[in-house]
Amino acid sequence: xxxxxxxxxxxxxxxxxxxxxxxxxxxxxxxxxxxxxxxxxxxxxxxxxxxxxxxxxxxxxxxxxxxxxxxxxxxxxxxxxxxxxxxxxxxxxxxxxxxxxxxxxxxxxxxxxxxxxxxxxxxxxxxxxxxxxxxxxxxxxxxxxxxxxxxxxxxxxxxxxxxxxxxxxxxxxxxxxxxxxxxxxxxxxxxxxxxxx
Numbered sequence: 001x002x003x004x005x006x007x008x009x010x011x012x013x014x015x016x017x018x019x020x021x022x023x024x025x026x027x028x029x030x031x032x033x034x035x036x037x038x039x040x041x042x043x044x045x046x047x048x049x050x051x052x053x054x055x056x057x058x059x060x061x062x063x064x065x066x067x068x069x070x071x072x073x074x075x076x077x078x079x080x081x082x083x084x085x086x087x088x089x090x091x092x093x094x095x096x097x098x099x100x101x102x103x104x105x106x107x108x109x110x111x112x113x114x115x116x117x118x119x120x121x122x123x124x125x126x127x128x129x130x131x132x133x134x135x136x137x138x139x140x141x142x143x144x145x146x147x148x149x150x151x152x153x154x155x156x157x158x159x160x161x162x163x164x165x166x167x168x169x170x171x172x173x174x175x176x177x178x179x180x181x182x183x184x185x186x187x188x189x190x191x192x193x194x195x196x197x
Contacts, residue, residue, distance in 0.1 A: 019174030036111030045122030061111035068092035100128030
């Protein structure tokens with residue numbers, strides 16, 4: 001005859017297992033939700049510089065794919081060729097003799113996690129030009145202004161609120177199962193549940 005665990009103990013074990021799995025899910029899902037982000041740029045965001053030969057972007061993760069567009073306030077593009085990648089750094093060469101004015105760097109990169117990240121930042125001014133615009137529309141390309149787009153977006157993934165909320169919900173369900181089991185089958189002083197004769 002196969003010995004079976006009494007029902008209250010089975011429910012308690014099930015509840016504790018659910019709580020442990022929820023906690024483990026929070027611990028392992030949190031690092032996976034962090035996506036590649038821009039750490040620094042040269043020229044720096046808001047900087048006023050002499051005509052730069054290139055724009056350098058440094059990210060939090062190794063970059064697998066990179067596309068960079070550098071455009072002036074009117075939408076004219078001044079990048080020269082494709083962006084070069086080296087680990088966490090992306091370098092975009094610019095055309096010779098970039099005229100004075102305000103410029104915005106737009107990029108789309110794919111980091112080691114495989115999620116694409118797109119943004120229009122940083123902005124800088126080539127000496128002799130105006131202050132950086134508040135992300136004006138690219139009139140020559142007919143694209144909507146960057147103000148109509150989010151500053152940076154990724155392909156999705158769980159946010160911290162969802163991860164924490166899911167973990168708390170799992171723990172509450174586990175505790176609820178344990179409490180319910182104890183109420184339905186109280187244990188007497190001999191360690192036997194009612195009905196386990």
